[in-house]
Amino acid sequence: MFVYLVNRVLLMVPTLLGVAVLIFFMLRVVPGDIVEVKLRGDGGNPTQETLDAERKRLGLDRPLVEQFGEWMTGLFTLDLGKSMWTEQPVTDEIALRLELSFEVALMATLIAILIAIPMGTLSALLKDTWIDYAIRIFTIAGLAMPSFWLGMLTIVSLLFFFNWLPPLTYTPIYEDPWNNMAQLFWPALSVGYRYSAVVARMMRSSIIEVLNEDYIRTARAKGVFERLVVMRHAMRNALLPVITVIGLEFAFLIGGLVVTEQVFNLNGIGRLFVQAVGRNDFTLIQGMVMLTAVVFVVTNLAVDMLYAVFDPRIRYR
Amino acid sequence: MSSIRILAGFAGAIALAIGGPALAQTPKRGGTLNFALSAETPHYDCHGSDTYATLHFASPFYSTLLTFDLPKYPGVKGDLAESWTISQDQKSYTFKLHKNVTFHDGKPLTSADVKATYDRLRNPPTGVVSTRKATFQDIVAIETPDAHTIVFKLKDINPAMMEHFASPWNCVYPAEKITADPQWPKTNILGSGPFKFVEHVKGSHVSGARNDKYFRQGQPYLDGFKGTFFSQSAAMLNALQGGQVLAEFRTISSADRDRLKQAMGDKIRIEESSWTLNLLVVFNTKKKPFDDVRVRRALNMAIDRWGGSQGLARTSALRHVGGLIRPGSPYAIDPKELEQIPGFQRDMAKARAEAKKLLAEAGVPNLKFVLHNRTIAQPYTPAGVFLVDQWRQIGVEVEHRQFETSPYLAGMSSGQFDVAIDFSNLFMDEPSLGLAKYVSSSKAPENRSGLESPEIDALIEKQSHIGDPTERIKVIRQVEKLILDSSHQVPLLWWHRIVATHTKLMGWEMSPSHNLGADLARVWINE
Numbered sequence: 001m002f003v004y005l006v007n008r009v010l011l012m013v014p015t016l017l018g019v020a021v022l023i024f025f026m027l028r029v030v031p032g033d034i035v036e037v038k039l040r041g042d043g044g045n046p047t048q049e050t051l052d053a054e055r056k057r058l059g060l061d062r063p064l065v066e067q068f069g070e071w072m073t074g075l076f077t078l079d080l081g082k083s084m085w086t087e088q089p090v091t092d093e094i095a096l097r098l099e100l101s102f103e104v105a106l107m108a109t110l111i112a113i114l115i116a117i118p119m120g121t122l123s124a125l126l127k128d129t130w131i132d133y134a135i136r137i138f139t140i141a142g143l144a145m146p147s148f149w150l151g152m153l154t155i156v157s158l159l160f161f162f163n164w165l166p167p168l169t170y171t172p173i174y175e176d177p178w179n180n181m182a183q184l185f186w187p188a189l190s191v192g193y194r195y196s197a198v199v200a201r202m203m204r205s206s207i208i209e210v211l212n213e214d215y216i217r218t219a220r221a222k223g224v225f226e227r228l229v230v231m232r233h234a235m236r237n238a239l240l241p242v243i244t245v246i247g248l249e250f251a252f253l254i255g256g257l258v259v260t261e262q263v264f265n266l267n268g269i270g271r272l273f274v275q276a277v278g279r280n281d282f283t284l285i286q287g288m289v290m291l292t293a294v295v296f297v298v299t300n301l302a303v304d305m306l307y308a309v310f311d312p313r314i315r316y317r
Numbered sequence: 318m319s320s321i322r323i324l325a326g327f328a329g330a331i332a333l334a335i336g337g338p339a340l341a342q343t344p345k346r347g348g349t350l351n352f353a354l355s356a357e358t359p360h361y362d363c364h365g366s367d368t369y370a371t372l373h374f375a376s377p378f379y380s381t382l383l384t385f386d387l388p389k390y391p392g393v394k395g396d397l398a399e400s401w402t403i404s405q406d407q408k409s410y411t412f413k414l415h416k417n418v419t420f421h422d423g424k425p426l427t428s429a430d431v432k433a434t435y436d437r438l439r440n441p442p443t444g445v446v447s448t449r450k451a452t453f454q455d456i457v458a459i460e461t462p463d464a465h466t467i468v469f470k471l472k473d474i475n476p477a478m479m480e481h482f483a484s485p486w487n488c489v490y491p492a493e494k495i496t497a498d499p500q501w502p503k504t505n506i507l508g509s510g511p512f513k514f515v516e517h518v519k520g521s522h523v524s525g526a527r528n529d530k531y532f533r534q535g536q537p538y539l540d541g542f543k544g545t546f547f548s549q550s551a552a553m554l555n556a557l558q559g560g561q562v563l564a565e566f567r568t569i570s571s572a573d574r575d576r577l578k579q580a581m582g583d584k585i586r587i588e589e590s591s592w593t594l595n596l597l598v599v600f601n602t603k604k605k606p607f608d609d610v611r612v613r614r615a616l617n618m619a620i621d622r623w624g625g626s627q628g629l630a631r632t633s634a635l636r637h638v639g640g641l642i643r644p645g646s647p648y649a650i651d652p653k654e655l656e657q658i659p660g661f662q663r664d665m666a667k668a669r670a671e672a673k674k675l676l677a678e679a680g681v682p683n684l685k686f687v688l689h690n691r692t693i694a695q696p697y698t699p700a701g702v703f704l705v706d707q708w709r710q711i712g713v714e715v716e717h718r719q720f721e722t723s724p725y726l727a728g729m730s731s732g733q734f735d736v737a738i739d740f741s742n743l744f745m746d747e748p749s750l751g752l753a754k755y756v757s758s759s760k761a762p763e764n765r766s767g768l769e770s771p772e773i774d775a776l777i778e779k780q781s782h783i784g785d786p787t788e789r790i791k792v793i794r795q796v797e798k799l800i801l802d803s804s805h806q807v808p809l810l811w812w813h814r815i816v817a818t819h820t821k822l823m824g825w826e827m828s829p830s831h832n833l834g835a836d837l838a839r840v841w842i843n844e
Contacts, residue, residue: 032723036730038359039448041722043594043742044367045753045763046448057444085359086519087503096519155555165559168351168545169521262549265556267520271548280723 001308008304012297019293020286024071027282033060034084034280041279058084071286080287085279090287093272098254098291100170101261101269103180104188105253109246111192112199117242119196120203121235127208135200142197148259151190155263158186170267187264191257195249202245206238213237239310247303251296255288344824348842350542353553353565357520357546360503363488364438365446367742369832372485373566374517376835377525377542378421379488379508380532382412382431382467383479385833387826391647391746393483397431397509407474407784410482414465418532420491421513428461433492435459435469442499452481474784477747484744485832511537511838520546531838538824538841557585557817563842564818567831568592570695571631574815586820588827591637591645592812593743596700597754599729599806600736603767606681607735613804615675616736617660618668619711625703626810633696636813641755641797643811643829646746647786648793658801672711685714689734692719700738700809729765738809739765744832748793749781755800766805773799 035054039046046054055061059070074081080090123135158164166183173180210216211234219229258270269288276284308314356370363375384396395401398412418426437445439453455478458470471478481487488508494501506514509532512525526541545562547553554573556562558580569577577585600607600616607613622638630636637643638661640650655661662668676682690701698719705715715736720728728734743750753761756777757769776796783789801807816827824839 030724031731032725032727034723036726037723039367039446040726040730040763042368042370043740044448045761046367046446047451048762050446050448050450053444054446087360088519093519152551155552159555159559163559165555165561168556168561169518263552265545265547265549265552267518267546272520275548278721278723 005301005305008301012301015297016290016293020072020075020290023286023289024068027280027285028064030280032280034058034282035060037279038085060084075290080290081283083276083281083284085276085281085284090284093284094269094287094291097267097269097272099172100184100266101254101257103173104184104191104257104266104268105250107184107188108192108195108253109250111188112195112249113246115192115196116199116203120200120242121207121230123200123204124207124211125230135204139197139200139204142193143201145194146259147191147194147257148263150193151187151260151263154186154190166264168265183264184266187257187260187266191253191260195253198249199242199245202242203238206241207234210234210238236310240307243303243306243310247299247306251292251299254295255292342823342843344538344839344841345843346538346841347540348844350539350564350822350837350840350842351562352542352544353556353562354523354544354546355550355553355565355567361506362446362502363486364434364441364502365448366486367448369567369835372832372835374523374544375488375506375508376485377510377512377537377837378506378514379510379836380418380426381483381485381487381489383483384485384836385480385483385745385828385830387828387834390828390833391480393479396483397426397489398482403479408471410469410471410478412467412469412482414467415532416465418509419530420507420509421528422491422507423530424491424493425464426489426491426509427464428467429464430492431467431489432459432461433495434487434489437490437495437499438487445499449481449484449486452484474782476784476786476789477749477781480745480747485835486744510836512539512542515541522546533838537838539837542837557819560819563822564816564825566816566825566835568634568812568814569817570634571813571815574817577817584820586818586822588816588818590814590827590829591639591643592634592814593643593746593830594634594812595639595643595741596635596696596809596812597739597741597806598704598736598809599734599739599765600804601732601734601765601767602805603732604735606679606684609679610803611675611679612681612684614659614802615672615679615711616708616713617801617804617807618662618672618675619713620660620704620707620809621665622661622810623663624665625707629696629699629703629810630813633699634812634814635696635700635810637811639808639811641800641808642748642751642793643743643746645829648746648748648790650794650797654794658798660801660804660807669711676711676713683712683714685716686735687716687718689725689728689737690717690719691725691738692721696812697738704738704809730762732765732767734765737765739806741808744830746829748789749777752777752780752793752796755796755806764806768803768805770799770803773803 035051039051082088083090083093119135123132126132166186167179171179216229216233219233255269255273257268258274261268261271273288276288354373358371358374361375363371380397382396382398383393386392386394397414397418399415401412403410414428420426438447438449439456441447441450455471455473455475456469457472460468490502491507494507511528511531513528515524515526517523522543522545524543527537553565558577574587600613602608626636626638640655642648656663676684688701688704691697701717705717708715729737741754754763755773756764757774758764758767759769773796776792780789780792783792814831818825821843823843824841826834828834
């Protein structure tokens, strides 16, 4: 297991390096640069001399190879450079927002698990009953409804019925749990509903499939209590694909809540990503792509590790 | 200049009369103003910025030499300057500064700080961006006879100099700081304005606290403020409706205005004005067939601006038909006169027939081209759709391509476009600023049409040094006619500004520029 873990961690290095190379060169293919956006984007009329001086100051006039060398050297020392827009360290810009995004993703995941696992299981066990139909309607609605739209409905409803809105600025949970929850519960709920729909559908079909397996029939024939059959034999096996879905969704949520963050005015990673792309902030985009890549490879690794926990037959060497 | 100022003063008096009751009450002290900011400044340096995001963020922390007197807009009044004199030859401006001004760190503000600020603006050190360098090129020397007197010597008459001294971008910085590190103001805030900087949480908010040693006694009235950044207007409107913020000082759309009025009734105050922004249609004169004035004129004549303004006003910020100078400003062309210029006529059937004839004469009766536009929905998308429809009516086929800001600007700068929608964003109605976009492309890169015209350049230069407003207006009309006849770059429509504030927010003053009046010194909350 340990050797497998070390191998997987080492394999991450070429994966991340590949991402780093690709993102660096792909960004340079897009026409335009941040200096134009910064000095002309709002109607400014700077002279060519000013534009050139600013490009020079930001290092954009240097040969591409030199810029690439700096980027790669920085990566190995965990220095992602400075945002070309704010001129603050990229790591600071990300760190400022990561806590919020991570918390929303975690809360949405918890909400999804709490809703999806029992519902998916119940739906599978009571297949083709009115309960199954009701759950399927609930989950299909969740899949059909974009989470940002649900977020908008939530906000408007809170405003219309209670004349109340979630706090505008983020307070860490360890400073003011109530304020923190008052702000982040609603986006987590909006996102968690869609997320739970995906997971519940997967859980249902997975359990239905597992319940038809020979070993389940054998367990029942041996007279094992139905509860034990479901909990110990069926669910543990059925959870494997569900864990994969949960892992992928969680990784996506870290940087993918762009519109939801805008609807709730959250200062998160998704919003920062979109702003960075709109401004051609090369260094910040590169940093955020690397963050996303790291989140995905680490989550994948965690999911693979969890397989072994849930399925004793799986052994990593 | 006097007649212009009287006219402006009259207009201001009317505006003041409309908003009179709100301003007439005795201000109450206390409270924290929560307001919305629809954009976040990339840095804190007013000198190197052209975005209102910097001003709405930084203005409360800084003072300027003069400031615009918004009820009498475009009139100006003293900020740091207590009084001033202008020499007979209009080439020397002497300002006496208030004596009790201190920076937020307690150090006194003197003429040396003002000089260092203007030296940085007109002659920025290496690595420092001053987007107002050209504005102050007429200044040849700055003298400081004593700690509270500063004299600006000009090489030529500049009728706009007082307005430029009132520019909100000229934040006065401590000489000591910018001498030690010219980049210091980009990441630090130390001014002498009504509020002291408290914190800026990137992506979230900025806050300030009352400067108890502010040199205007009794001001500011607020204990502090908190400006929250919003990236989506729907979220901002919800916050406005829910009372989480009391204002957003740039603009809202007409649809949003109607929603707020319906939902909030008399709890919301709506103020409207024509705006110092416009959209332009730019023809790339370096490309065929747009090098032919007949083609450009035909396309310009096919646009029904008067009709379009009615419909577009309902769905976008576009509303006012005008020439090169904002309609409503003292230098604007008379609407009756404007209607005589091709492209601004009211009889569209006749104009379109003429346009078709011109295209046929130019040998392009079935013209096809690409319209280069931005992806920003308001008001670029409706403007693009409108233009496509207008040109379709004379048999021209247009492909509407919208780009993100960066590739959009890159396409404009490199001349990789046929026809484009460009924009002009002025912080005040000074003709020299507005006309700068029409100077030949080799001298002014912001003119994307590629047109070279020594005649237009000479007239624009000439008007910028005429002290007598009547004479100046004559030259402005002359150059305006030349530019519109040439049709290389023509205004589409001017924007309309709508600001919604809670009725308990008092003392804020509306103007045609969203860049002005952002210092919050006289703002108070009626609770």
